[in-house]
Amino acid sequence: MVTKVTMPKFGWTMTEGKIVRWLKKEGDAVKKGEPLFEIETEKMETEVEAVASGILKKILAPEGSVVEVAKPIAIICEPGEELPPLEELLEGAPVPEEAPKAELTAPPAEKPAKPVRASPLAKKIASEHGIDLSQLEGTGPGGLIVKEDVLKAIEAKKAAAKPIAMEKPIEVKPAEAKPSEALGVPPELKAGKVIPLEGMRKAIADRLSLSARTAVRVTLTTEVDMTEAIRFRDQLMEEVERRSKVRLSFTHMAIKAVAKALERHPIINSLLIGNEIRLMEDINVGFAVALEEGLMVPVVRNANKKSLFEIASEVNDLAERARRRELAPSDVADGTFTITNLGMYGVDSFTPVINPPQTAILGIGRVAQRPSIADGRVEPRWTAYLSLAFDHRAYDGVPAAQFLQTLKGILERPYELLV
Numbered sequence: 001m002v003t004k005v006t007m008p009k010f011g012w013t014m015t016e017g018k019i020v021r022w023l024k025k026e027g028d029a030v031k032k033g034e035p036l037f038e039i040e041t042e043k044m045e046t047e048v049e050a051v052a053s054g055i056l057k058k059i060l061a062p063e064g065s066v067v068e069v070a071k072p073i074a075i076i077c078e079p080g081e082e083l084p085p086l087e088e089l090l091e092g093a094p095v096p097e098e099a100p101k102a103e104l105t106a107p108p109a110e111k112p113a114k115p116v117r118a119s120p121l122a123k124k125i126a127s128e129h130g131i132d133l134s135q136l137e138g139t140g141p142g143g144l145i146v147k148e149d150v151l152k153a154i155e156a157k158k159a160a161a162k163p164i165a166m167e168k169p170i171e172v173k174p175a176e177a178k179p180s181e182a183l184g185v186p187p188e189l190k191a192g193k194v195i196p197l198e199g200m201r202k203a204i205a206d207r208l209s210l211s212a213r214t215a216v217r218v219t220l221t222t223e224v225d226m227t228e229a230i231r232f233r234d235q236l237m238e239e240v241e242r243r244s245k246v247r248l249s250f251t252h253m254a255i256k257a258v259a260k261a262l263e264r265h266p267i268i269n270s271l272l273i274g275n276e277i278r279l280m281e282d283i284n285v286g287f288a289v290a291l292e293e294g295l296m297v298p299v300v301r302n303a304n305k306k307s308l309f310e311i312a313s314e315v316n317d318l319a320e321r322a323r324r325r326e327l328a329p330s331d332v333a334d335g336t337f338t339i340t341n342l343g344m345y346g347v348d349s350f351t352p353v354i355n356p357p358q359t360a361i362l363g364i365g366r367v368a369q370r371p372s373i374a375d376g377r378v379e380p381r382w383t384a385y386l387s388l389a390f391d392h393r394a395y396d397g398v399p400a401a402q403f404l405q406t407l408k409g410i411l412e413r414p415y416e417l418l419v
Helices: 120-129 147-161 199-214 227-244 250-264 308-323 397-412 414-418
Strands: 003-006 016-022 035-040 045-049 054-059 066-068 072-077 217-225 270-273 276-279 285-287 289-291 294-296 337-341 360-364 368-374 377-391
Touching: 035 072, 045 120, 120 147, 217 397, 227 250, 227 308, 227 377, 227 397, 227 414, 250 285, 250 308, 250 337, 250 360, 250 397, 250 414, 289 308, 360 397, 377 397, 397 414
Parallel strands: 285 337, 337 360
Antiparallel strands: 003 072, 016 035, 016 066, 035 045, 054 072, 217 377, 270 276, 289 294, 360 377, 368 377
């Protein structure tokens, strides 16, 4: 039986993917469920498993090809089975922009060094920790170096460094440090360096450009009295840590509050795809996590059906795996609404960018003491600004304002979060 391998689709917004590396070559035996190739999408790099067992008869999309979702990229046949006519198989298959040249006409004078085969995740972790991949033995398919191999090398490196004791402390004089080093600026961000717009950064740029070109963005801002929310958080902190092993944050509370508000205002929980406004049944709330190369947005699925304790635990797990580059495609797919919190950086209010095809995003500013008037008296209250950016093509300002009003009420009466 002939099996066409096609470019998979991860999430509503994915339209194409780039073949980063084939983990098998033509003629190799493959097993269903084992990693077959690596792709780069607008959100991450990930390994894709084989959909069937057999022999990898033909690779239709070479490494570096950008392929539309659902287009054929390879053919798997049963052992002994002949490859069908290529005319049938190549229908809809990608055509590489440029065919290989020198390696087909003139062999190199010297035998090239054996290439290092490693997954994108392994490469990233190795680069961050200064691990030489050429010194590692891969335990993945065909000797592929995987994340676990790099983590073991990092632990070995740490263990080897522990017994070394300094005879005297190393002194670094301020005058000997360059300005950027003295300020703690990462080497890759020093003045004069050129950073290619590629990978995750390019994907983010493309998504933001799409949002700017298409969405008719309007931003509504309201001030929320967070005094009771702070008291609620302090009272619940110990119980959340006991149940979820994490520290309760305002982001956890905001995700739960947003999920409850979206239940009451389903038009906000919608996607604008083509000429259709799709009101989604599932309430999947994404939250922005800052990484060195850009933002990742893990998704809490069915957030309205989860308790505050479950949300706190899941958010903590997703955020940690995002920072370790261990998220699966399903962890960042199918979001229906997004939250981004810049309050921890001292930002009071800002206009977030909508992530299409979603129709709204919530920006959360810092919680700070501000003067408030109550019963004719000025008194200090803990408040925060919420900024809702929405796509005016999908709905008008009144539904958006009503949603923001409901969200404000829930946060000012936070005990609703336990119901």
